[in-house]
Amino acid sequence: MFDSLSPEQTALRQQFVEVGEALSPLLAAAPRGEMPHAAWRLLAETGLFGFPVPVSAGGSARGPLDTVIAFEGLGLGCADLGFLFAANAHVWGAVLPLALHGNDAQIARWLPPLLDGRRVGAHGVTEHGTGSDVRAMSTRFDAQGDGIVLGGEKAYITCAPRAETFLIYARDGRVEGERAELGAVVLERADGVTTAEQPKLGLHGAPMGTVQLPDLALPRDRIVGSAGSGMAMFTTALEWERACVFGPFVGAMERQLTRCVRHARRRRQFGRPIGKFQAVSHRLADMKTRLDVSRMMLYRAATAKGAGRAPVEAAQAKLTIAEAFLQSSIDAVRIAGGSGYLEDAAAAEELRDAMGGPLFSGTSDIQKNIIAGFLGV
Numbered sequence: 001m002f003d004s005l006s007p008e009q010t011a012l013r014q015q016f017v018e019v020g021e022a023l024s025p026l027l028a029a030a031p032r033g034e035m036p037h038a039a040w041r042l043l044a045e046t047g048l049f050g051f052p053v054p055v056s057a058g059g060s061a062r063g064p065l066d067t068v069i070a071f072e073g074l075g076l077g078c079a080d081l082g083f084l085f086a087a088n089a090h091v092w093g094a095v096l097p098l099a100l101h102g103n104d105a106q107i108a109r110w111l112p113p114l115l116d117g118r119r120v121g122a123h124g125v126t127e128h129g130t131g132s133d134v135r136a137m138s139t140r141f142d143a144q145g146d147g148i149v150l151g152g153e154k155a156y157i158t159c160a161p162r163a164e165t166f167l168i169y170a171r172d173g174r175v176e177g178e179r180a181e182l183g184a185v186v187l188e189r190a191d192g193v194t195t196a197e198q199p200k201l202g203l204h205g206a207p208m209g210t211v212q213l214p215d216l217a218l219p220r221d222r223i224v225g226s227a228g229s230g231m232a233m234f235t236t237a238l239e240w241e242r243a244c245v246f247g248p249f250v251g252a253m254e255r256q257l258t259r260c261v262r263h264a265r266r267r268r269q270f271g272r273p274i275g276k277f278q279a280v281s282h283r284l285a286d287m288k289t290r291l292d293v294s295r296m297m298l299y300r301a302a303t304a305k306g307a308g309r310a311p312v313e314a315a316q317a318k319l320t321i322a323e324a325f326l327q328s329s330i331d332a333v334r335i336a337g338g339s340g341y342l343e344d345a346a347a348a349e350e351l352r353d354a355m356g357g358p359l360f361s362g363t364s365d366i367q368k369n370i371i372a373g374f375l376g377v
């Protein structure tokens with residue numbers, strides 16, 4: 001059921017393979033860690049940032065399945081997984097929560113420049129002191145006169161150094177009781193936000209950084225959602241992200257497998273292609289199986305999310321694909337041998353990128369906690 005595409009979906013995937021191929025030279029020409037504006041605009045012009053967004057909020061409401069299929073095509077056509085991850089963080093972390101939870105005035109003000117590529121959005125949950133334990137965050141906002149004051153610092157925020165619009169989750173001082181209630185606040189760099197890059201292992205096309213919020217006085221209309229609804233909003237946003245963020249990674253897994261099969265056919269040792277050694281061919285068989293399972297889990301989670309709540313499907317997709325891509329990336333280096341260990345080798349780049357998967361959007365351990373929780377243990 002989740003392993004075949006309709007002719008329209010196949011055409012959509014191919015359309016975005018070609019967009020990925022068009023992005024590649026723009027990204028290759030840019031210095032490492034840059035997000036070239038021309039590439040961002042090119043992606044925005046496809047309408048992709050608005051695929052999961054309701055028409056009433058300026059999107060095309062094509063739904064999550066079309067969105068992940070398009071991202072999968074991009075991952076197949078473009079090797080800069082970091083840039084595609086940045087686009088995903090933009091869509092699932094900033095665009096969609098604002099579209100789903102913002103009021104009319106907020107949607108009118110904040111969404112158009114995010115949808116048409118004039119701005120990059122970032123979302124801030126994690127802090128130096130707390131990541132998995134979201135409720136323990138210390139960033140908070142309190143009422144002050146007619147407005148609010150937002151203070152704290154976020155860390156490991158995708159696109160922070162390049163973003164102009166920030167959706168920040170913080171303790172809502174107005175409703176704080178024994179358990180921290182969270183709220184979400186939308187703001188922009190001109191409000192006094194400062195950021196500092198945090199250089200990282202991989203996904204270089206998605207620069208990461210801290211976001212400093214030094215007791216910023218903001219109008220009250222920056223609060224997104226009703227009082228005390230931040231945790232529910234955050235949970236919804238994260239569910240979307242877990243269900244859909246791995247579209248480009250599945251495309252990358254297909255590209256990776258194609259390259260490894262080609263290498264296993266061409267590279268000869270002991271007088272025959274290395275693919276003739278069972279150790280190598282079985283590794284390829286495992287990679288193919290991981291790819292197909294990952295794709296099915298992605299489509300299943302996106303389909304379920306399109307129909308409503310899907311916390312378990314989202315957690316299972318996130319867990320499965322993150323771990324599958326990491327394992328396949330290790331196998332890809334083994335198959336390439338020494339050439340895969342060179343700094344600029346595709347296999348080495350994939351392994352660095354893949355290591356992020358089990359960490360962002362909740363670690364693999366946290367996904368297992370969610371799945372186990374639904375089993376009643």
Ligand SMILES: Cc1cc2nc3c(=O)[nH]c(=O)nc-3n(C[C@H](O)[C@H](O)[C@H](O)COP(=O)(O)OP(=O)(O)OC[C@H]3O[C@@H](n4cnc5c(N)ncnc54)[C@H](O)[C@@H]3O)c2cc1C
Nearest residue numbers: 124125126130131132156157158356359360361362363365
């Ligand atoms: C590439 C990348 C992009 C990111 N982008 C963003 C972003 O845009 N916005 C944002 O807000 N954050 C972002 N993050 C941060 C990410 O969400 C956190 O790193 C993640 O949630 C883990 O939090 P932590 O780093 O504080 O680790 P910790 O929570 O300290 O966890 C450390 C270890 O303890 C384990 N652990 C913790 N609690 C439990 C538990 N209850 N049960 C079992 N094991 C547990 C974890 O699994 C992990 O192995 C990003 C991270 C990465 C790597």
